[in-house]
Amino acid sequence: MSEYILTLCYLVASVTFILGLKMLANPASARKGNLIAAAGMALAIFGTIFLYQEEGFKLGNYAWIFGGLLIGTIAGAVSAKKVKMTAMPEMVSIFNGMGGACAALISAAEFYHIYEAHKATPEIAFADIVSVGTYITIAAGAIIGTISYIGSILAWGKLNGRVKDYSFKGQHIVNLVILALVIACAIWVYQSTIADIYIPFLLIGFFAFIYGVLFVMPIGGADMPVVISLLNSFTGVAAACGGFLYNNKAMLTGGILVGAAGTLLTILMCKAMNRSLLNVLIGSFGGGNKAAASVEVSAQGHYKEISLADAAMVMSYANKVMIVPGYGLAVAQAQHICHELEEILNDKGVEVNYAIHPVAGRMPGHMNVLLAEADVSYDKLMEMETANDVFKTTDVVLILGANDVVNPAAKNDPASPIYGMPILEVELSKTVIVNKRSMKPGYAGIENDLFFQPKTSMLFGDAKKVLQDLCAEVKAI
C-alpha cells in the first residue's frame, strides 16, 4: 500500500515541478509557481523518508536523516535570508555547487555499496555484477556532479573577486586530455575486478575535479552568469542520473527538466550577448582586442563633461527621461537612490522610465530584481525593444554605469568584437548623460564612440555618490 502512495507523491511532485517552472516564466504567477514547486519538493522528500521501501525493507537511520535535514534547512534558510540582493548570483552558484556535490556523493556511496556487498569475492569482474547502463549513470553522476561542484565554487569566487582569471597557452588541449583521462579511468573501473576498482574510481573523481577547475578558470568574471546557468543544467543532469539509478521518477523528471531548461536559458543568455556558447567557454572574447583597445585609448577623441548642476537642470526641465542602469549601478548598490531620483523628477512632472538591456547587471534579469528591491514599479521597466521605440521621443537619457550595451559600434562597426549584439539605441534621444567612474573601456575592452558624440556629456564619479548629489541638486531647483 505505502509504495503506491509514494508513487502518487512522486507523480504529484513531478507535476508541481513542471507547473512551477511554467509559472516562474510569468511575472504575475512567478511567486506562486515557486511555492508550488517547493510544496511538491516537500511532499517528495517526506514521502521518501516515511514510505520508501527496497525489497520490503523501510529506510533506517532516521536520526541521521533528520539531523542532516535540520542542519541543511537552517543553514540554507539563514544564508538565503541574509544575502544582499547584489550578491544573489553568487548565492545561486553556491547552492548549485551543493547540489552537484550531493549528486557526486550519492554516486560515491552507491559505488561503495557495491564494493562492500561483493568484497568477499574479490576476483569477480565488476562488469559481471553491474550492468553497463547502471554503471554509466553512477560514473556520470560522479563526474558531472564533481565538475558542477568545483565549477560553481570557483564561479562564486570569481563573482565576488576572490578568484582571478587564469589561463595558459595550450589550455584547451590540456582540458581535452584531462577529459579523456576521466573517461579512460571510467572504462578502467569497468574492466577491473572488484579487488582493483578503488583506485581508478578515486582517479575519476580526481581528474573530474581538475577538469572542473580548468574549465572555469580562464572564463572572465563577467561571463560567470552563463557559466552558472550551464553548471545549473549540469547539476540537473547529475540529479537525473540519480533518478535513473534508483528508478525514481521525481528525481528523473526534476533533473531532466532543469537540464533542458537550463541549457536553453544558457543559450538565451549567450544570444543576448551575441556570443556563441563555445566562444564563452573558450574564453577568447576580448583577448586579442585588449591590447588594441589600450592603444586606442590614448588616441581617443574629445569628450565633454557636464557639471552636476547642469545635469540636474537638464533633467528637471525634460518631458521624458530614460534611465539606463548597468553593472556600475549594481556594483555601487545605487538602486535605492536611483528610485529616489525617479520620484523627485516625477514630482516635477517629468516622466521617468528605465531601459533594461537583457544582460544589464551581473545576470540577465538581475537589474530588474535590484530595481524591484528599490520599489521601482514593474511597468516602468522597459525591455530593449520597447525602449528602442521610445528613445526617439526621449529628451534625456541617463546612463548609469552601462557601457557595452549602449555602444553604437555593435550596430555600425563590423570589425568590432561586439558587432551584431543588440543594443539600446540611446543616440536616438536628444541628450545623453553618461555616468561612469572613468573613461576606461567596459568589460569587452573596446572604445565606445557614444562618449565622443556631440550630444553626449560625461558625469564622472561613483554611481551612488553622483545620484545622491543629483537628487540634492534637483530638489534645490
Next chain:
Amino acid sequence: MENILSWISLNQQVIYIVILMIFVGIEVIGRVPSVLHTPLMSGANAIHGVVVIGAIIVMGKAEPNDYLALAMGFLAVILGTLNVVGGFVVTDRMLEMFKKKK
C-alpha cells in the same frame, strides 16, 4: 550490440520520460521574458535539489555501523537540503520584490 538494444527496450519507460521532459523543459522556458531570467535560474536551481531524495535513500540504506557510508550519506543529505531550502528561499526573496504596487 544486442546488449545495448536489450538495455534500451528494458528501460524504454525511462527513455521516454527523458525525451519528453527535454521537450517540456524547453517549451516551458521558451517564452520567458528576460526580466525573469535570474529568478527562473534560481528556481530551476532549487528544483534540481530533488537530488536530496537520492541522498536520503543512501542514508537510509546504510548499515548503522558502517561509518564511512553514514558519513557520506549524512553529508549528502545536508548538501542536498541546502540546495533545496536555500534555492527556494532565495527565489522567493527575489520574486517578493515583483509584487504589484498599490
